[in-house]
Amino acid sequence: MMQTEEFQPRIVAFVCNWCTYIAADAAGVARARYSPNVRLIRTMCSGRVDPQFVLGAFEKGADGVLLCGCHPRDCHYSVGNYKALRRYKLLKKMLSQMGFEDDRFRLEWISASEAEKFRKVVEDMTERVRRLGPFKPNGSSTPNGGK
Amino acid sequence: MTNEEARIGVYVCDCGFNIAGVVNVPQVVGYARGLKGVVICREYKYMCSSPGQESIQKDIQDLNLNRVVVASCSPHLHEATFRRAAEQAGMNPFLVHMVNIREHVSWVTKDKKEATEKAKSLIAAGVARVVRHSPLERRQVPVRSDVLIIGGGIAGIQAALTAADAGRHVYLVEREPSIGGHMAKFDKTFPTLDCAACILTPKMTAVKNHPDITLLSYSEVVAVDGYVGNFKVKVKRKPRYVDETKCVGCFECIEECVYKTAKFPSEFELGLGMRKPIYIPFPQAIPLVAVIDPETCIEFKTRQCKKTCVAACGDRGAIDFNQKEATVDLEVGAIIVSTGFHVFDAARMTNYGYGVLPGVYHALEVERLAASNGPTGGEIVLRDGRKPAAVGIVHCVGSRDEHYNPYCSKVCCMYSLKLAHLVKERTGAEVYNFYIDMRTPGKGYEEFYHRLLAENLHLVRGKVAEVTRIAEAAKEEGKLVIVAEDTLLGGIRRVPVDMVILSVAMEPQPDREEVRRMLNMSCSSEGFFLEKHPKLAPVSTMSDGIFIAGACQGPKDIPETVAQAGAAAAEAIALTSKGFITLEPNLAYIEEQLCSGCQVCIPLCPYDAIELDREKMVARISDVLCKGCGVCVAACPSGAAAQRMFEDDQIMLELAGVLSR
Ligand SMILES: Cc1cc2nc3c(=O)[nH]c(=O)nc-3n(C[C@H](O)[C@H](O)[C@H](O)COP(=O)(O)OP(=O)(O)OC[C@H]3O[C@@H](n4cnc5c(N)ncnc54)[C@H](O)[C@@H]3O)c2cc1C
Ligand code: SF4
Ligand code: SF4
Numbered sequence: 117m118m119q120t121e122e123f124q125p126r127i128v129a130f131v132c133n134w135c136t137y138i139a140a141d142a143a144g145v146a147r148a149r150y151s152p153n154v155r156l157i158r159t160m161c162s163g164r165v166d167p168q169f170v171l172g173a174f175e176k177g178a179d180g181v182l183l184c185g186c187h188p189r190d191c192h193y194s195v196g197n198y199k200a201l202r203r204y205k206l207l208k209k210m211l212s213q214m215g216f217e218d219d220r221f222r223l224e225w226i227s228a229s230e231a232e233k234f235r236k237v238v239e240d241m242t243e244r245v246r247r248l249g250p251f252k253p254n255g256s257s258t259p260n261g262g263k
Numbered sequence: 264m265t266n267e268e269a270r271i272g273v274y275v276c277d278c279g280f281n282i283a284g285v286v287n288v289p290q291v292v293g294y295a296r297g298l299k300g301v302v303i304c305r306e307y308k309y310m311c312s313s314p315g316q317e318s319i320q321k322d323i324q325d326l327n328l329n330r331v332v333v334a335s336c337s338p339h340l341h342e343a344t345f346r347r348a349a350e351q352a353g354m355n356p357f358l359v360h361m362v363n364i365r366e367h368v369s370w371v372t373k374d375k376k377e378a379t380e381k382a383k384s385l386i387a388a389g390v391a392r393v394v395r396h397s398p399l400e401r402r403q404v405p406v407r408s409d410v411l412i413i414g415g416g417i418a419g420i421q422a423a424l425t426a427a428d429a430g431r432h433v434y435l436v437e438r439e440p441s442i443g444g445h446m447a448k449f450d451k452t453f454p455t456l457d458c459a460a461c462i463l464t465p466k467m468t469a470v471k472n473h474p475d476i477t478l479l480s481y482s483e484v485v486a487v488d489g490y491v492g493n494f495k496v497k498v499k500r501k502p503r504y505v506d507e508t509k510c511v512g513c514f515e516c517i518e519e520c521v522y523k524t525a526k527f528p529s530e531f532e533l534g535l536g537m538r539k540p541i542y543i544p545f546p547q548a549i550p551l552v553a554v555i556d557p558e559t560c561i562e563f564k565t566r567q568c569k570k571t572c573v574a575a576c577g578d579r580g581a582i583d584f585n586q587k588e589a590t591v592d593l594e595v596g597a598i599i600v601s602t603g604f605h606v607f608d609a610a611r612m613t614n615y616g617y618g619v620l621p622g623v624y625h626a627l628e629v630e631r632l633a634a635s636n637g638p639t640g641g642e643i644v645l646r647d648g649r650k651p652a653a654v655g656i657v658h659c660v661g662s663r664d665e666h667y668n669p670y671c672s673k674v675c676c677m678y679s680l681k682l683a684h685l686v687k688e689r690t691g692a693e694v695y696n697f698y699i700d701m702r703t704p705g706k707g708y709e710e711f712y713h714r715l716l717a718e719n720l721h722l723v724r725g726k727v728a729e730v731t732r733i734a735e736a737a738k739e740e741g742k743l744v745i746v747a748e749d750t751l752l753g754g755i756r757r758v759p760v761d762m763v764i765l766s767v768a769m770e771p772q773p774d775r776e777e778v779r780r781m782l783n784m785s786c787s788s789e790g791f792f793l794e795k796h797p798k799l800a801p802v803s804t805m806s807d808g809i810f811i812a813g814a815c816q817g818p819k820d821i822p823e824t825v826a827q828a829g830a831a832a833a834e835a836i837a838l839t840s841k842g843f844i845t846l847e848p849n850l851a852y853i854e855e856q857l858c859s860g861c862q863v864c865i866p867l868c869p870y871d872a873i874e875l876d877r878e879k880m881v882a883r884i885s886d887v888l889c890k891g892c893g894v895c896v897a898a899c900p901s902g903a904a905a906q907r908m909f910e911d912d913q914i915m916l917e918l919a920g921v922l923s924r
């Protein structure tokens with residue numbers, strides 16, 4: 117059987133400086149291997165992530181967007197993650213109305229010590245988005261190879 | 264500056280083989296040279312070394328660079344290094360940007376080609392972003408010089424004395440009636456076998472007598488607000504029902520209590536000894552002030568006690584049944600957390616019979632039995648008063664066991680040997696130590712182990728399967744039988760003993776989550792407080808101005824605890840000695856021309872930093888109150904709210920960069 121080259125999704129992760137960024141550093145220190153598809157953008161708090169960043173990411177060619185912050189009650193600025201959660205829900209609704217598949221946009225709470233969770237989330241997200249195939253701006257993305 | 268043409272220098276670090284072993288650095292350099300605005304791109308073995316930094320500085324001057332991108336390790340490690348280097352060469356430090364191609368690329372990516380591509384995209388993003396950086400000034404804020412220390416074990420005591428000797432005023436908050444922590448419970452300490460009280464008591468007294476230490480015992484910190492240099496702290500003081508300023512610690516009230524004998528389990532003695540409703544936990548307690556337990560005091564239960572204690576106290580009039588809980592407000596510049604550890608609950612391992620078989624003890628209980636100020640006056644005897652003829656000590660109880668704690672508690676082998684020595688010395692019993700691996704690294708520790716070997720200790724290598732009362736032979740009748748696999752001899756051994764000592768693990772405190780949240784710290788996966796960097800910032804936390812020391816950071820012995828406490832005190836002293844500190848300029852601000860005065864941002868700010876300027880009808884952010892989370896910025900419908908270092912256009916360009924390949 118001919119093996120067609122596997123689709124390599126491009127995923128942007130907005131990560132909070134105090135938790136998920138550190139978890140990603142810790143994953144490095146632990147030499148945890150994960151797929152290179154996820155690219156991190158650091159903000160001070162998940163609450164800084166403007167919906168236009170998420171839309172901008174899709175517009176600029178991302179196939180998926182991951183938003184990561186501190187666990188509930190753990191935000192360095194006490195409640196920034198709740199604001200992020202609220203925005204996430206709104207945005208999620210809007211994206212689904214626009215025809216975005218559910219797996220393209222995801223929110224995860226990952227604390228500084230959860231390097232392994234970070235790795236798993238990255239792997240899982242990559243796999244799910246890979247299955248969805250490339251994102252097409254008009255909402256009609258093509259599933260990968262029909263498998 | 265934004266109009267001036269960007270002249271960017273890009274520096275890609277090999278980090279020895281750490282980066283260059285996976286990422287094709289020459290290829291990345293070639294790629295970066297082609298990026299818009301890049302004037303020079305260099306590869307170097309160790310960018311953070313002096314020659315590495317100097318090459319950047321030289322380029323800044325010779326090539327007139329106005330932006331620098333360093334692609335190396337995490338900014339949490341070396342951002343300060345490269346900013347300082349740039350600053351020394353005359354460049355504003357905020358025109359430097361770091362790209363993490365070690366922790367986020369070379370260390371986590373298997374495929375070399377993929378790693379190289381990912382590194383390229385991250386560098387493209389950094390180069391795109393740095394163009395929009397503008398020169399910024401750090402903020403200076405005044406710092407209070409007082410220091411708060413939470414937890415008065417040996418760590419808190421040592422840190423308090425060091426900071427107070429340096430002229431800081433220290434508030435030491437301890438939740439128990441006395442300071443001293445676990446060490447106050449020991450008779451002897453390894454490896455020197457010096458008497459614990461002899462080395463601890465003078466330090467405890469020094470705390471009490473130090474003019475610059477305010478000891479708040481029987482108290483707990485309930486709220487912490489503010490930020491580095493300016494913390495606002497609320498301390499709850501539990502009522503002792505004895506006035507600390509009047510009590511002289513004469514013990515007369517205790518003698519004269521209507522209860523002639525002590526009949527309530529003493530917390531300090533772990534229930535092995537008894538106390539009265541009015542008590543002093545142990546004779547060397549600091550502060551040496553009585554406490555009344557309202558749960559057992561007749562006056563509290565019936566309001567009809569003869570109150571012989573009050574009569575005994577006489578003119579001193581220290582006893583006050585109406586004392587109420589009080590709150591103390593403090594303002595401090597730095598906080599040291601030294602809340603220590605908790606011993607593993609031995610009852611969780613039901614196969615060892617703790618709590619069911621009366622002859623099974625955990626190590627801390629035996630420390631009390633061995634202590635000359637303990638419930639038996641230092642006699643190691645069973646609950647029925649008999650001296651044991653044979654004693655088994657089980658190492659690693661709750662440690663190195665995936666069902667409980669995967670980690671090694673580091674001190675158990677050593678304290679097990681110490682207890683073996685004490686048991687032999689006090690009882691002459693045969694002692695059997697059951698160990699998995701004998702771990703005795705430390706100055707004088709291996710020597711201590713050899714000393715114990717010479718004392719004819721029986722060492723059995725293997726994990727204990729169970730402790731049972733069921734005898735299989737005549738010599739096992741009436742004994743506790745320790746069943747273990749002997750991995751050296753091969754085969755199961757059954758050792759009949761009279762007393763079993765479980766060498767329990769050091770665990771994080773049960774209330775760590777509350778403490779962690781209150782102070783904005785993180786915990787490692789085991790639940791110990793997380794240091795900022797395991798090697799380079801071992802007593803700092805991710806929250807500036809909050810330091811950790813002692814067993815709350817991880818299992819450790821007294822020497823290590825004391826060293827860490829000194830280090831934490833030094834950090835707190837350094838922080839509070841200049842009178843001011845500089846903070847990152849990542850604050851939010853409002854572009855007045857764009858602000859519509861909608862006030863969406865105002866209620867969102869967690870710090871009430873935003874108010875409405877009623878004259879101009881625009882929002883205004885206070886530089887003093889804003890902490891730079893950016894929540895308001897993301898919410899502003901007019902694009903009027905912005906954040907330095909995390910401007911919308913910087914992030915959008917970074918986005919385009921990471922998606923460019
Ligand atoms: C059985 C046993 C034997 C040992 N023998 C030795 C030995 O011989 N030699 C040796 O070097 N090491 C020994 N160790 C290790 C030693 O106990 C620790 O290294 C040491 O006690 C750590 O000191 P610490 O101050 O960090 O913690 P702790 O001793 O646990 O003190 C913490 C203090 O903080 C207080 N506290 C906790 N939470 C709060 C809060 N929220 N607010 C206010 N106060 C709080 C506690 O009441 C306590 O007073 C032994 C350990 C065990 C378990
Ligand atoms: S949300 Fe924006 S426009 Fe509205 S008041 Fe705040 S800064 Fe001004
Ligand atoms: S950035 Fe955060 S702290 Fe600063 S004003 Fe905005 S919401 Fe408040």
Ligand code: FES
Nearest residue numbers: 132161185186192
């Ligand atoms: S600081 Fe991490 S989500 Fe707010």
